[in-house]
Amino acid sequence: MTEAYEALRMRAAERWDALHAKPWIRVGTGLMGEAAGAPEVLAALREAVARSGADAAISEVGTRGLCYAEPLVDVFVPGGPRALYGNAAPEQAAVIVERHVRGGEAVAELALASVDCDVAGVPRLEDLPMMRRQVRVALRNAGEIDPGDLDQYVARGGFAGLNRALSELGRERTLEEVKNSGLRGRGGAAFSTGMKWSFLAGNPAPEKYILCNCEEGDPGAFNDKTVLETDPFTLIEGCVIAGYATGASNGIVFIRHGHDAPIDRTRAAIAACYENGLLGSGVLGSNFSFEMDVSLVGESYVAGEETALMEAIEGKRSMPRFRPPFPAAYGVWGKPSNINNIKTLSYAPEIVRRGAEWFKEIGTEKSSGTAIACLSGDIRRPGLVEVPFGVTVRQIVEELGGGDPEGKGLKFLQTGGPLGGVLPAEQFDMTLDFDEMAGAGAMFGSGGLIVCNEERSVVDLTRTLLAFDQMESCGKCFPCRLGMSHLLEILERIADGTGRDGDMELMERVGLNMRGGSLCGHGQLGYNPVASAVRFFGGEFRARLEGGEAPPIGSFVGPKATRRGAQMSGGTPTASVKVDFVSRMEPAAAAAGGAR
Amino acid sequence: MSGGESWGAAHPAAGAAMSGGESRGGAAHPAAGAAPSGAELRERARRAIAEQPGKTVTVLSSLLAAQDELHYLPFEAIEEAAMSAGASVNEAWGVASFYPNFRFTPPARHSVEVCWGPTCHVLGAQPILQGLARHLGLDGEGDTEDGSVSLKFNTCLGVCPHAPAMSFDHQLAGRMSLDAAVSRLERVRSGEQGA
Ligand SMILES: Cc1cc2nc3c(=O)[nH]c(=O)nc-3n(C[C@H](O)[C@H](O)[C@H](O)COP(=O)(O)O)c2cc1C
Ligand code: SF4
Ligand code: FES
Numbered sequence: 181m182t183e184a185y186e187a188l189r190m191r192a193a194e195r196w197d198a199l200h201a202k203p204w205i206r207v208g209t210g211l212m213g214e215a216a217g218a219p220e221v222l223a224a225l226r227e228a229v230a231r232s233g234a235d236a237a238i239s240e241v242g243t244r245g246l247c248y249a250e251p252l253v254d255v256f257v258p259g260g261p262r263a264l265y266g267n268a269a270p271e272q273a274a275v276i277v278e279r280h281v282r283g284g285e286a287v288a289e290l291a292l293a294s295v296d297c298d299v300a301g302v303p304r305l306e307d308l309p310m311m312r313r314q315v316r317v318a319l320r321n322a323g324e325i326d327p328g329d330l331d332q333y334v335a336r337g338g339f340a341g342l343n344r345a346l347s348e349l350g351r352e353r354t355l356e357e358v359k360n361s362g363l364r365g366r367g368g369a370a371f372s373t374g375m376k377w378s379f380l381a382g383n384p385a386p387e388k389y390i391l392c393n394c395e396e397g398d399p400g401a402f403n404d405k406t407v408l409e410t411d412p413f414t415l416i417e418g419c420v421i422a423g424y425a426t427g428a429s430n431g432i433v434f435i436r437h438g439h440d441a442p443i444d445r446t447r448a449a450i451a452a453c454y455e456n457g458l459l460g461s462g463v464l465g466s467n468f469s470f471e472m473d474v475s476l477v478g479e480s481y482v483a484g485e486e487t488a489l490m491e492a493i494e495g496k497r498s499m500p501r502f503r504p505p506f507p508a509a510y511g512v513w514g515k516p517s518n519i520n521n522i523k524t525l526s527y528a529p530e531i532v533r534r535g536a537e538w539f540k541e542i543g544t545e546k547s548s549g550t551a552i553a554c555l556s557g558d559i560r561r562p563g564l565v566e567v568p569f570g571v572t573v574r575q576i577v578e579e580l581g582g583g584d585p586e587g588k589g590l591k592f593l594q595t596g597g598p599l600g601g602v603l604p605a606e607q608f609d610m611t612l613d614f615d616e617m618a619g620a621g622a623m624f625g626s627g628g629l630i631v632c633n634e635e636r637s638v639v640d641l642t643r644t645l646l647a648f649d650q651m652e653s654c655g656k657c658f659p660c661r662l663g664m665s666h667l668l669e670i671l672e673r674i675a676d677g678t679g680r681d682g683d684m685e686l687m688e689r690v691g692l693n694m695r696g697g698s699l700c701g702h703g704q705l706g707y708n709p710v711a712s713a714v715r716f717f718g719g720e721f722r723a724r725l726e727g728g729e730a731p732p733i734g735s736f737v738g739p740k741a742t743r744r745g746a747q748m749s750g751g752t753p754t755a756s757v758k759v760d761f762v763s764r765m766e767p768a769a770a771a772a773g774g775a776r
Numbered sequence: 777m778s779g780g781e782s783w784g785a786a787h788p789a790a791g792a793a794m795s796g797g798e799s800r801g802g803a804a805h806p807a808a809g810a811a812p813s814g815a816e817l818r819e820r821a822r823r824a825i826a827e828q829p830g831k832t833v834t835v836l837s838s839l840l841a842a843q844d845e846l847h848y849l850p851f852e853a854i855e856e857a858a859m860s861a862g863a864s865v866n867e868a869w870g871v872a873s874f875y876p877n878f879r880f881t882p883p884a885r886h887s888v889e890v891c892w893g894p895t896c897h898v899l900g901a902q903p904i905l906q907g908l909a910r911h912l913g914l915d916g917e918g919d920t921e922d923g924s925v926s927l928k929f930n931t932c933l934g935v936c937p938h939a940p941a942m943s944f945d946h947q948l949a950g951r952m953s954l955d956a957a958v959s960r961l962e963r964v965r966s967g968e969q970g971a
Contacts, residue, residue, distance in 0.1 A: 211934050211935050211948060212935055214947065214948040215935035215938040215941055215950035216950055247938065248937065250937075250938075399893030399894050399931050399932030400893060400894050400895050400932065401936075402932075402934045402935065402936055402937075405934050437840050437877065438877065439934055440946075471831075473830055473831045473832055474830055475830060475837070476830070476836075476837065476840055477875075478836065478840065478874070478875025478877050478878065479877040492836065494834060495834020495861060495863075495871065496834075496836070496871060497870060497871055498875075555937070556895040556936035557895050557899065557936075557939075558898065562936070562939075563937050564937075594894060598894070630894050630936075632898055640897075641897070644892075644897045648893075648894075648931060651931075734902050734903070736902060737906055737916050738892065738916075738929070739892065739917055739928075739929040739931075740918070
């Protein structure tokens, strides 16, 4: 054990004990909490505590994933019960403070669950229907710790993985551990993480980059932002471990501009790590040095594609590059790079701390560990669940999620994001497994599961997805740029009831050309949503074309600012500007890629 | 013909959603009040760019920093962003015009975003966004004529469990209905709530 880590751990343990020496109220804020009205509840609690004169700490934490019960308030009292209050309202603040914080008794009639204790008439947290079957690895700290407090992270085992890597395993065995764990990428393609890391490790260049992909443009997926918002230190530790195992020098967290809570929390966490010797030169007193920074990108779905991401970090339009050369040879600023999804990296600390075998025990043979699924749509308990691979889709949707809120039958799930497909209810007994799902034509992708009941129109949803895909095409290659527009146009007329003979065949022809001719995954997979919908619900498309029963579709208005088309048709961007080639600065500064 | 004239005459915003406002300094926008001068805008952009939090400065990072400060990109900000990263103004425009979150005219006093992502779509986003547009006298995204509200569609606000989702002056709100949206909008517009 390094001395530096031991000192951190001692300080963290002391702080943790001190935190538990008086009442501690945790309120889930961040994006989810804000949408549910948590800021008002937080303000009411602060006021109630101040008014009552109680000596209690109040922390803002990230979401626990129990989004159906938000705003969620967690109250701990020393020597007394700890309880969660769901759907908390500002008016309840006074009674919670009076009876639980001051009186030391949980308010049973308001409580959602008890934590690590029993309260009469209140279920334990792990017995809530949504928590059953959950195994929390990447989300182990969600809702438990203040994401801005390094000591709380360390007190719950944080940086023990990095410490083990540095003091016990060394570079090669750390990499072996990750390889042996069977960890596969959680960003969509499910590629072996250990293998990917070994490509970078094999490149002897001194300056190498670990890029953490939190672009998360998938509408319907919100787990990446949640990881950052609830526990940014896990990602940082995972990134440093990746850097150590591959011999990289820099890490960059890539986030979409506009989501302030995850960005601010990540920046603050990185600063805290610098202050505590966990980043910078000589990490934890070792001879390994690692720098980290946050890079923001404008609104662009394709920016999540690995080569487009590198372009965006360099400050350009997020348009994919040709491959090869692959990132491990030529990445951001031409330096060897490794790109991983945020969730992938967030597994590394626990894998290195507990060992590859422990991780492999969870999940299935080919898909080890857990999956983080985002439940939304027609579902009683929307939110985030972390379950071992191998559970069935039905268990997630019906047991954990509770099915349709009004008890209607379910029709299908949309999975794998806007380039994914649908999974009809007849296939809900499929087990969660990368390969099994891919075999059925339904990607697990980044984990968004949008639940649709029997009244929903699959044609309508497909049209909406294609409107998104079309708008997000970067425009670099024509099979995608034109193909997406063409598919959308056909889907629009089918939805409007003005489809033509041969439209289905036309879509297929366009789609197959896109699949074969596009430069990046966006165009290559762009026909997927249509192909999958037609495969399982072809009758619904034909009913719209030929007349027949089909669920109604309302009118649709999309955004105006389609990325390339509309903006360009009004004149090129340079139009109102003096074209000024002389404002170039020193060529040397430009060549340095603008790195300060 | 020199490069300058061959590019046509319209401002990018003219073809897109934004209405009103001038490209240079936003002088004529009703929401702007006493419009800041070009020199003032340049100074604010320059400071925001110099003080951006990241270590890596690029055209894009500087454009984002300038837009955070000014809420749009006047010409002066584009020029400053270009200079900060050793790029040409054309390169900076190329980047700015690619990402739809940049705007080139001053925004209205309040911003309202409606999510049209798939979860929100399934749970009723279209009646909300169409109803709001009608309420504001717009035909979709855009700014109201009196400069009070910018209506924008978002592809996913990241809070799908709370769909249909919206934001009012960047404050998220979940489980919205058209009625709730209109009444919150009017509260925001009358200054009772929001930034
Ligand atoms: C159009 C497109 C968008 C993508 N968006 C994302 C994204 O938002 N987040 C992500 O992690 N991966 C995204 N990917 C996948 C990345 O290219 C890359 O495979 C992934 O980040 C690798 O990480 P992993 O090995 O940890 O899964 C996208 C791919 C494509 C083709
Ligand atoms: S496939 Fe689409 S998104 Fe990818 S490079 Fe081509 S145009 Fe751009
Ligand atoms: S789809 Fe609307 S918030 Fe995600």
